[in-house]
Amino acid sequence: MADDELGEKKSNKKTLIIVVVIVLLVAAASAAATLFFLDKVPVDDLLPQESAAAAQGPQIVPSASVYYSFEKPFVTPFAAASGSARQRFMQVRLAVKAQSDDALEAVKRHLPRVLNDLNMLFSSQEFKTLQTPQGKEELRQAATQVVQNVVQQEQVSIDEVLFTDFVMQ
Numbered sequence: 001m002a003d004d005e006l007g008e009k010k011s012n013k014k015t016l017i018i019v020v021v022i023v024l025l026v027a028a029a030s031a032a033a034t035l036f037f038l039d040k041v042p043v044d045d046l047l048p049q050e051s052a053a054a055a056q057g058p059q060i061v062p063s064a065s066v067y068y069s070f071e072k073p074f075v076t077p078f079a080a081a082s083g084s085a086r087q088r089f090m091q092v093r094l095a096v097k098a099q100s101d102d103a104l105e106a107v108k109r110h111l112p113r114v115l116n117d118l119n120m121l122f123s124s125q126e127f128k129t130l131q132t133p134q135g136k137e138e139l140r141q142a143a144t145q146v147v148q149n150v151v152q153q154e155q156v157s158i159d160e161v162l163f164t165d166f167v168m169q
Contacts, residue, residue: 068104069095069164070115076122088127093165094118096147096158103156110150117146130168 070093078088098104107114121142129135143161151158 065097065099066101066104067095067097068107073165074118074122078127089169090122091167092163095162095164097160097162098158103151103158106151106154106156107147114147114150117150118143121146
């Protein structure tokens with residue numbers, strides 16, 4: 001009886017191994033056939049006619065934007081709210097986006113003025129206002145305008161100022 005069970009276990013293991021090998025061979029053959037036949041079919045034949053025409057039509061190449069990231073973050077205290085003994089701070093890291101290197105060079109040339117004007121802008125903000133996404137967006141737009149005002153004397157413009165880090169506490 002023990003010999004019968006041992007024989008069945010060996011038989012089951014052999015059957016399992018054979019099935020696994022057959023499945024692996026079928027999968028390998030399927031992959032090989034797929035690669036063989038796909039290699040011979042041009043990609044254009046796989047696209048519908050209207051998609052192929054659209055793919056060959058005029059393509060819009062986006063203009064390359066350039067960025068300048070300020071090395072140090074701006075750390076600014078908020079004015080203490082009436083009745084509150086807690087001092088609050090804001091830390092902001094900025095990047096300037098422009099379409100030309102000339103605009104970023106103008107930002108770098110006038111960096112002391114840009115930093116001063118941005119510090120003045122940030123220090124005039126209220127904590128409660130900046131807790132909303134709308135308040136942050138308004139501050140971002142105001143920062144863009146501040147930098148734009150500084151560099152406009154050089155006949156260049158920036159696209160926008162981006163917050164790369166924004167922490168309030």
